[in-house]
Amino acid sequence: MSTEPLYLKPNVRIEGLVNQFVAWTHVYTPVSGAMNLANLLLPIMDSYVQRPDVHLAAVANPKMRGGFFINAEASRVDEVRDLRDRIVRDESAAIAFAAAVKNAEDLLRAQATGYDLSPLYAQLPPELRGYVELVYDLNHQPTLRFLEPLLYRSAVHRREREAIELSLDDGSEPPFILSTPRLARDGHLQLPLPLDHTGIDELFALRSTPQPLEQVAKALEITGAEQEATLRALLTTESTLAPDRHIDSGGRIRYFGHACLLLQSPSTSILVDPFISSNPAAGDRFTYVDLPDRIDYCLITHAHQDHVVLETLLQLRHKIGTVVVPRNGGGQRQDPSIRHYLERVGMTVREVDDLDELPFDGGTIVSAPFFGEHCDLDIRAKSSYWVNIAGRSVFVGADTSGLESHLYTRIREAVGPTDVAFIGMECDGAPLTWLYSALFTQPVPRKMALTRKLSGSNAAQATGILKQLGAREAYVYAMGQEDWLQHVMATSYTPESYQLLQVAEFLDTCRRDGVHAEHLLVRKEMRW
Structure with missing residues (x-):
């Protein structure tokens, strides 16, 4: 092999896998993972093996977007059957x-x-x-x-089932992560490595520090010529890092899409709910090449699959100082520990409770309560954040709901007024059973499930949050509209969608009240 130093291409993707399914929180953690496997994933595979044509028809139907169907050609039914049999035997x-x-x-x-x-x-x-x-x-x-x-130390949680899949992002949409296993594909490199393997860090450090192919292959435990050739296709001789990824004065917030924000001062970088596009060729978004060389803090608001995103976290692990996560209630299967999960995939993690403070050079992070968006389940591992950086105070609300406006009065009394508020307004989310059905041991009545939704704030609730915090600048985000995250979100809006009508109403109210407000989509930068 050549000793020529090589960088990682800017459009490399990684997915962490468990039994070839994407290892999101409810699949990886022991209790919810066992119940999702037995009550959701195995039945999906059984259904596909019996009638692959039904699954293909459902996947092709836009009205079935986000349904639990396997997106694989009928010719692959034997592979799915073999995977199913292997899982039944090994798990x-x-x-x-x-x-x-x-x-x-x-x-x-x-x-x-x-x-x-x-x-x-x-x-x-x-x-x-x-x-x-x-x-x-x-x-x-x-x-x-x-x-x-x-x-985590029992036979229920087997590290041998873990793997990673590497590929190039060509702009196409991957299969839906909640239902489709990752089967072998040309150009995709699937490696049986545990998710905390140090070779993953060495690979993604190549964005800034080139290494010879031989060293990269060794780090990833690759020995075969075919896998080496696939690995070489992920590498390049050119660095692609953006020259403006750091700042030397003032403050900056960059919106990377969905709920992902980068808050920067000259001395500190804070990344929130990282879910980053790996397709710089699109030309309309910030991507991995726009991130600073070090991320001091990564803030996670809650455990849903669009906020704890392994395909981003594994790429950034080598440059993140501390991941900050909300503490769970301890022992409820619907509320797994984000700390235990991320520590086992190799992150350095700090847990916080409501109103815990983390001081940093020139500012502070305060964890704040998070209401709603979890279908009224007793889930404690959820937090909004109040960040004071470079002289401005920023409220990062994610999907927290303004169903109790007095909460934000209390937050303001505790931490002070807010300059800028980021508020999620997915106000008509999926029903209870869409994300949590596998965790129940008795049927959930449909009428009940439809009244308990994964919903953030509507217009009135978002207005209440804003007024109680005293913010004069507001941004609606976390709506799941960006095209690169549909394999995780599976959202489908039209101009007449209730959510977008509520956003418009909120923006109108802000204008009447003299508050600067925007609906964020794809990319935004704020400087001061």
């Missing part, structure tokens, strides 16, 4: 664990009536013994509390 502990959760909840429904729970431990399925505590809430409702750190 027997996880599948049995998911069944045991249902049996244990049946036990609690039948016998936990407000009296002593201790006799029920002996009746628990063996797969749960030592991994759960039986508890009541103050209304005497029983539940299982899972010991998540122990389960």
Whole structure:
């Protein structure tokens, strides 16, 4: 092999995989991962194997966008069947664990009536013994509390199932991550590496520091000529970093699309909910080449698949100082620990509670409460952030809902007024069962699911947030409209969509109130 130093091409993509499915939070974490595998992914594969034509027809129908269908040609049915059989064989502990959760909840429904729970431990399925505590809430409702750190060290969570897939972004849309396994494809390099493998960092450090092909191949444990050739196609002799990726005075906010913001001063860089396009050829967006050489803090607002995005985090891991995440409630399967998840994929993580402060050179980060957008489930791992940087205060709301406007009065009393507010207005989100159905052990009535949605603020709620914070500048973001994130979001708006009509109403209200407001899409830069 040549000793010529090589850089990474700017349009390289990576996906972290578990059993060839994208390793987002509910697939990777032990309890939700076992239940999604048993109650969602295996049934999807069974359905595809039986009727691949139904899946292909659904994928081709725009009205079925975001449905749980496998996007693979009928000719690949044998590959999906083999994957399904392999998973059933190798993941027997996880599948049995998911069944045991249902049996244990049946036990609690039948016998936990407000009296002593201790006799029920002996009746628990063996797969749960030592991994759960039986508890009541103050209304005497029983539940299982899972010991998540122990389960990461059990047979339920096998590191051998992990892999990465590398490819070039040609502008086409990848298959939907919640339903389609990553099957072998020409030009895609699938490597059986754990997600915390140091070779991943060495690969993405090539954007700024070139290395010979031989060294890169060694770092990724590649030995075969075919894989080496595929790897070489990901590399180039030219550096592509943007010369204006740093600033030397004042402050700057760059909008990278969806909920991703980069806040910069000359000494500090803070990235929020990173989900970054890897297609600089599009020419209309910021991409990885526009990021600074170091990111001091990466703030994560919550655990949904469009806010904890491994395809971005794995690319940036080598340059991130600390990932800041909200602390979960501890033990509820709908509320897995983001810290445990990201630590196991190699990140340095700090957990925060409401109103925890992280000072940095010339400013501070304050975690703030986050209401709504989780279908009224008891989920604590969610946080908005208030950031004071380069003399300006910025509220980063993500999908938090203004359903209780007094909350933002309290936030203002605690941290002070806000100059700029970023507010998500996906105000008619998917129903409860779209994201959480696999975690339930009893059917959820459709009418109930439709009343409990993954919704952020509507116009009135966003206006309330703005007024209570005292902000004079507002930006609507996190709407899922950018084309490069549809394999994660699967959103589909028209000009008549309720969400966009609510955005327009909010912007009109801001104009009448003398507040500068914009609806962000694709790219934006603010300097002061």
